[in-house]
Amino acid sequence: MVDxxxxxxxxxxxxxxxEVIKRAxxxxxxxxxxAGTSIESSKSAIELAxxxxxxxxxxxxxxxxxxxxxxxxxxxxxxxxxxxxxxxxGEVGMDYFSYKTNGIVDPKIQxxxxxxxxxxxxxxxxxxxxxxxxxxxxxxxxxxxxKNDLLKIPGMFHCFAGNFDYLERVLSLGFYIGFDGNIxxxxxxxxxxxxxxxxxxxxxxxxxxxxxDAPYLTPIxxxxxxxxxxxxxxxxxxxxxxxxxxxxxxxxxxxxxxxRVFRL
Numbered sequence: 001m002v003d004x005x006x007x008x009x010x011x012x013x014x015x016x017x018x019e020v021i022k023r024a025x026x027x028x029x030x031x032x033x034x035a036g037t038s039i040e041s042s043k044s045a046i047e048l049a050x051x052x053x054x055x056x057x058x059x060x061x062x063x064x065x066x067x068x069x070x071x072x073x074x075x076x077x078x079x080x081x082x083x084x085x086x087x088x089x090g091e092v093g094m095d096y097f098s099y100k101t102n103g104i105v106d107p108k109i110q111x112x113x114x115x116x117x118x119x120x121x122x123x124x125x126x127x128x129x130x131x132x133x134x135x136x137x138x139x140x141x142x143x144x145x146x147k148n149d150l151l152k153i154p155g156m157f158h159c160f161a162g163n164f165d166y167l168e169r170v171l172s173l174g175f176y177i178g179f180d181g182n183i184x185x186x187x188x189x190x191x192x193x194x195x196x197x198x199x200x201x202x203x204x205x206x207x208x209x210x211x212x213d214a215p216y217l218t219p220i221x222x223x224x225x226x227x228x229x230x231x232x233x234x235x236x237x238x239x240x241x242x243x244x245x246x247x248x249x250x251x252x253x254x255x256x257x258x259x260r261v262f263r264l
Contacts, residue, residue: 001027001028001029001030001210001232001233001236001251001254001255002029002030002031002032002033002209002210002232002254002255002258002259003024003029003031003032003033003210003211003212003214003229003232004031004033004129004156004158004178004209004210004211004258004261004262005033005035005058005090005091005129005158005159005178005180005211005212005213006032006033006034006035006211006212006213006214006227006229007034007035007037007041007213007214007215007216008020008021008032008034008045008048008055008214008229009034009036009041009042009044009045009047009048010041010215012215012226013214013215017048020228020229020230021052021054021055021229023228023230024228024229024230024232025054026230027230027233028233028251029054029229029230029232029233030054030255031054031055031056031255031258031259031264032052032054032055032056032229033055033056033057033058033087033088033258033262034048034049034055034056034057034058035057035058035060035090035091035129035158036057036058036059036060036061036080036090036091037060037061037062037064037065037091038061038062038065038068039061039069039073039076039077039080042057042058042059042060042077042080043080045057045058045059046059046080046083046085046086049084049085049086050084050085055085056085056086056087056262056264057083057085057086057087058086058087058088058089058090058091058129059077059080059081059083059086059088059089059090060077060089060090060091060092060117060129061073061077061092061113061117062091062092062095062131063092063093063094063095063105063110063113063114063131063135064095064099064102064105066105066109066110066112066113066114067105067106067109069113074116074117074120077089077117077120078120078123078124081120081121081124081126082124086126087126087127087262087263087264088121088126088127088128088129088155088261088262089117089118089120089121089124089126089127089128089129089155090128090129090130090131090155090158091129091130091131091158092113092114092117092118092128092129092130092131093114093130093131093132093135093139094107094110094111094114094131094132094135094138094139094142095110095131095132095133095134095135096133096134096135097133097134097190097191107135107138110135111138111142114139114142115142115146118142118143118146118150119146121150121155122146122149122150125151126151127151127153127154127155127156127261127262127263128150128154128155128156129155129156129158129178130143130155130156130157130158130175131158131159132157132162133159133161134191136162136166140166140169140170140173143173144173147173147174150174152174153174153176153260153261154173154174154175155175155176155261156175156176156177156178156209156261157170157175157176157177157178158178158211158213159178159179159180159182159211159213159217160177160178160179160196160199160203161189161192161194161196161199162192162194162199163192163193163194164194164198164199164202167199167202167203171203171204171207176207176208176209176257176261177199177203177207177208177209178208178209178210178211179196179199179200179203179208179209179210179211179235179239180211180212180213180217180219180235181212181213181217181218181219181220181223181227181231181234181235182196182217182219183196183197183200183219183235183238183239183242184219184220184223184234184235184238185220185223197242200238200239200242200243201242201243205239205243205245205249205250205253205254206253206257207257208239208253208254208257209254209257209258209261210232210235210236210239210250210254210258211232211235212227212228212229212231212232212235213227214226214227214228214229214231215227215228218231219231219234219235219238220234222234236250236251236254237250239254
């Protein structure tokens with residue numbers, strides 16, 4: 001199994017990441033990809049990837065941090081993108097959800113930082129890992145402007161949510177779709193009109209990738225505690241149940257998908 005998006009590079013794991021990684025491997029997690037959200041967390045993701053054979057890094061500026069970058073930030077991301085075991089640019093994108101601790105960053109600033117990172121991904125021939133909460137229309141518009149320059153497999157949309165039309169348009173651009181532990185939650189996510197389980201059912205298995213977003217989005221029955229990469233097995237089992245297939249089929253197909261996107 002592959003956890004294609006988590007954050008062992010965050011403070012939540014600074015005291016026990018080694019034990020967390022061991023638990024994941026024991027449960028059958030073959031590859032873990034840590035995503036950066038800032039310059040510092042991107043550097044931390046690279047440091048972890050260099051310490052463990054089965055870890056890789058994705059580097060980038062999260063839309064929440066796009067108003068906090070300083071002069072030359074893009075040169076730093078470009079430099080980090082060239083480091084060993086960096087397999088993508090992310091998590092990058094747009095986010096129009098108002099969080100208590102952050103609010104909504106000026107969309108113009110988000111767009112500027114996002115587009116520059118798309119250009120960095122093109123320059124370095126690396127796939128994108130896109131974060132797109134409640135900003136689907138603008139993300140599709142921006143990505144479509146670059147579609148002729150992106151990789152044949154341009155990347156994946158992380159922690160996917162939206163409606164069927166949005167899903168179809170993302171798939172038509174060649175992207176893969178990432179689902180996390182929140183597919184085990186009942187009901188609709190805030191301001192969404194389509195359930196995640198319905199989106200999982202609609203997404204072709206050959207375009208689907210498993211993630212955890214650890215330490216966030218802990219799946220049931222562990223919801224309320226810190227999420228871990230090892231729980232990606234729960235995500236896989238949930239997908240298998242929704243699609244009425246075996247866990248072995250989900251594990252094999254989604255792992256191949258992640259390796260294909262990130263060329264592992």
